[in-house]
Amino acid sequence: MSKQSNLDKSTDRLKALISIVNKLINELGVRDEILYNTLSIIQSQIDKIRNVPSDTLLTYQRIKEERLSWKKQVDKIYDDYESAKKANVGYAASGTGLGVGVAFLGPSAAMGIATTFGVASTGTAISALSGAAATNAALAWLGGGALAAGGGGMAAGNALLALAGPVGWTIAGLSLLGSGIFFLKSLNEKKKLENIFLLISLRDEKKYQMAIVELNERLSRIADETKKLQEAIINISSFGYDYNSMTEDQQYALGSYVNLMNSATQLLVNPILGLQPNYTDSDLSDFISWNVLGRSLINKSDKYKSLIVYLVNLFWAIQVDDSDMKLFINSLKKNKDFLTEMGLSKDELDEKLIKYIQEAIRRKKNQKKN
Template sequence: MSKKRSNLQIAQEQAESTIKKTNDKIEELGKYTSNLYTALNDIQELFDKIRNVPSQKHLEYKKLKEVRLNWKQQVEKIESDYKNAVAKNAGKGVTGVGAGVAVAALGPTAAMGIATTFGVASTGTAISALSGAAATNAALAWLGGGALAAGGGGMAAGNAFLALAGPVGWAIAGIALLGSGLLFWKTKSDQNRLENIFTLISKRDKKSYELAIVELNERISRIKDESVKLNDAIEKIESFGVDYNQMTEAQQYELGAYVNLMSASTQLLVNPILGLQPKYNEKDFSKFISEGNGKANEVLCSSHKDLIIALSNLLYKIKLDDKDKKLLWKSFKKNKKFLSSMNISKKEFDDIILDIVCEALYFRLC
């Protein structure tokens, strides 16, 4: 007779199912962003051939070209970082990562979907709650989400925290941490408390991903529409000739409208999916330090910024009492892999850090 599943396992399975749907949708988005990118390049080539374009209009579409180039470079960086991370972990004998399946799963269109989903800043770097290898984390989380909890399919549980650093990774925390012994407890009561916390996290994230899927569908629909408009515009522009001064006033006006179309389409390419952005980011942290109670512990906060931001994302909208906080603190403190991943020693991981996290979240949500 099979063992009855716990509330955490049920919530986790539901969250994993939603993550899989989200990941599938991100890959689908990548296919459409690929088509959009091609159409934008095609129309850009036509504009580049036109002589005597007023400097203001020329400057506008030149800037758009640079934005798209940044986006494409980020796509390539995601692919490169991901493959490098896989190769590095494979060299260390990490279970699952070096199996070959992972590398094959992250193709160019998937990377495009990830680049659009998580957004590209003007510098060409991925926007993330955490500094460092944001693109790699997003890619690993995209690939390893559901498989991580199952064990061995994506990444070894002992290396969970690399994936957990990415926005899509947090929802698989429950079973990955509890099931692999990465969290510690002394009594059944403590175990129940921990399971309840991660059950709430899984339920929260399930709702978040469901909303993100709606947003992804809306983005795909808009990209489809814009792609059709761009292809129609390409046909029109080809009939205008290559000298702006020889065009009719109506054609010149239409060209201006197409620049606006290129701008709107480019935004669909580079603007992130808001529902999949970190719930707590560096701006929130900076505001907490400058305006909130973070001032009182500014040195400690600054020293462990990544840890505080990561835990703030994990515990976002999760109500904890003093016993919950103490139990979480003890569990994390005993976890060498967690401490190592967050660059903090056991001695440095003071219980005040969880208090600061709760204060930071209260300040963010009040």
């Protein structure tokens, strides 16, 4: 039995962490659903109360709109998944490639995904996918990356780039990109490339460890806020339907319940920060409008631009020099599976791509400092 390399060990740890994160996202969806339903009940109670002060009413309406907007996005995620499943009925029904215990995407799981990755970013990501890619995306989230890690075709290709690295896809990406190691003839080059992937994997270990802490904190806060809201529902039922007829204590309590609704709604709509990409399509758009180098990307294909976004995220906070990055890009040029999945030619992966990546990272880091 061959000895495991440091990269193999880190990859195994990463798989385990991603599996935990995905289970927590699923649990988050269950808690989200309870919280959403509880908020809907208290909303229906307050809707019936007359003569509520305008400032309180404005706050309440904003909270209501924010929550309903989030729910629309949840429904879109679920509907997109259902459409993708129907388009791939044979694949989805047979469960081909799925790990043990992989669940299909239900409404509560869609809630967990919407909260984790943020309403706007999730909507963009999911809607950018179609067919098998969308099915694989949802199943990867729920199955701890089992499907994507097993190969996954599109899950390891265009969809991976479109999503810029959500949970469950890290392993798929490294698996596909890492296969480029086998195309290198020099043992020294293979070791250098393996070290790059080790640095990426170790960084992501820390990322998912922090995400687990953040997800557990969110779950705890949701449980606490839900309990408070349930108590508020009982209390409001005795207040009557006219604000002017309420006692001063009841009026004060009603105001505090609106504030409670606000904080609870933020637990639904605010994403898990530790799982957000460091670099997004918006960052690339900013880079394109920034200087001459950026503007030279205007006529590049969307796939090429997506590749830049993905590679910036891949190399984020990784200490590599020019020769390391050149070696990495050369390994991709020799990787026919990768090029096919990306719909790119090897000629597009030139030294200018390295410059784009380096300058994009430098630009974003400088913006973070300011």
